[in-house]
Amino acid sequence: GEETVATADSLRHLLPRRDFGAYKNQFGRIGLIAGSRGFSGAASLCAGGALRGGAGLVHLYVPEEIYPVVATAAPPEVMVAHFKFYAKLAEEPIDAWAIGPGLGQKHAAQVMRFLRDCEKPMVIDADALNLLSRRTEVLKDCRGPRLLTPHPGEMKRLGGDETKQTRAEIARSFTSKFPVTLLFKGSRTIVAEAGRLSYNTTGNPGMATGGMGDILTGVLAALLGQKLSAFDAARVGAWTCGRAAEIARFHGGASEQSLLPEDILRHLGAAVNDLQKVAS
Numbered sequence: 053g054e055e056t057v058a059t060a061d062s063l064r065h066l067l068p069r070r071d072f073g074a075y076k077n078q079f080g081r082i083g084l085i086a087g088s089r090g091f092s093g094a095a096s097l098c099a100g101g102a103l104r105g106g107a108g109l110v111h112l113y114v115p116e117e118i119y120p121v122v123a124t125a126a127p128p129e130v131m132v133a134h135f136k137f138y139a140k141l142a143e144e145p146i147d148a149w150a151i152g153p154g155l156g157q158k159h160a161a162q163v164m165r166f167l168r169d170c171e172k173p174m175v176i177d178a179d180a181l182n183l184l185s186r187r188t189e190v191l192k193d194c195r196g197p198r199l200l201t202p203h204p205g206e207m208k209r210l211g212g213d214e215t216k217q218t219r220a221e222i223a224r225s226f227t228s229k230f231p232v233t234l235l236f237k238g239s240r241t242i243v244a245e246a247g248r249l250s251y252n253t254t255g256n257p258g259m260a261t262g263g264m265g266d267i268l269t270g271v272l273a274a275l276l277g278q279k280l281s282a283f284d285a286a287r288v289g290a291w292t293c294g295r296a297a298e299i300a301r302f303h304g305g306a307s308e309q310s311l312l313p314e315d316i317l318r319h320l321g322a323a324v325n326d327l328q329k330v331a332s
Contacts, residue, residue, distance in 0.1 A: 054248040055251070058243070058251065058253055058290070060291070063291055067278075067288055067327060069328060076108035076109060079108030080147040080278050081109045081277065082107040082146065082147065082149075082274055083150075084110065084149075084150050085150070085180075086098045087122055087154045089117055089118055091155075094154025094263070095114055095153060096125050098269050098270040100314075101270025101272075101273075101317070102273050102274045103129055105275055106324075107277055112132045114132065114133075115135070116134040139165070148274075150176075150177065150273035151166070151167070151175070152177035152180030152269065155179035157182065160186070168193050170194075176198055176199065176201070178269075181202050182206065185206070188210060194231075197282045199282040199286055201265065201272065202235075203238070204237070227246050235286040235290060237268075241290045243286040245282070252287070252291055252294060254293075254295045256301055258300075259311065266313065267313050268289055271320070292323040292327060295326055295327070297316055300318070
């Protein structure tokens with residue numbers, strides 16, 4: 053299949069500058085399903101990523117028992133709601149979904165149905181991936197575009213073992229089996245879809261800390277809501293989050309050890325500016 057390397061030059065056209073007369077409804081209404089007891093921070097980080105990724109409106113849906121905590125801690129721009137049944141969520145007027153950060157392993161059957169039947173594009177991450185790994189065949193029947201974002205441990209549970217295959221082989225094999233887009237995280241993030249594969253060029257080891265993936269997931273949902281395809285959203289999202297980590301390290305004074313998800317949020321704007329700069 054076709055192999056490319058993601059660079060600012062190759063991605064720039066995917067994220068055009070906004071028209072002067074733009075308004076929020078043009079940039080997507082994003083739905084995030086995240087958080088559980090003890091993991092409410094993941095929901096807030098995911099929402100922060102969606103906001104910084106350019107979403108017009110961000111709705112965060114959390115289990116009832118953590119609603120008071122999340123409603124207080126989430127960014128003020130986010131609309132937080134609690135829910136009991138996934139079937140009810142399917143009726144919400146959302147343009148793009150993300151599910152999984154801090155979700156826990158409950159309600160497996162409901163989650164599977166939601167992953168399968170929702171017609172809107174969806175990012176599947178973290179615990180949603182872990183639930184999915186018990187029944188990967190669901191991915192053959194999904195009614196909308198699906199973008200999976202596993203780290204190596206989650207990829208192994210989904211059936212790709214790095215001790216036996218290269219990362220590229222794992223990505224190729226998985227996307228030949230299932231009609232999904234794969235963002236396979238690691239020291240060289242790979243984005244793959246049937247027949248094509250892209251290597252990301254940004255980032256640093258400071259990103260190896262909890263919460264980084266929650267932000268990426270929010271950013272990806274925002275990009276899907278801005279009408280990028282799953283493949284393009286994955287390439288742009290991986291590039292900008294990695295670039296934000298580099299900027300934080302070199303211009304924000306963070307060491308690799310001290311780099312935190314909030315540093316990525318703080319520098320995402322600069323990273324997008326880097327992407328949009330026209331080469332002189």
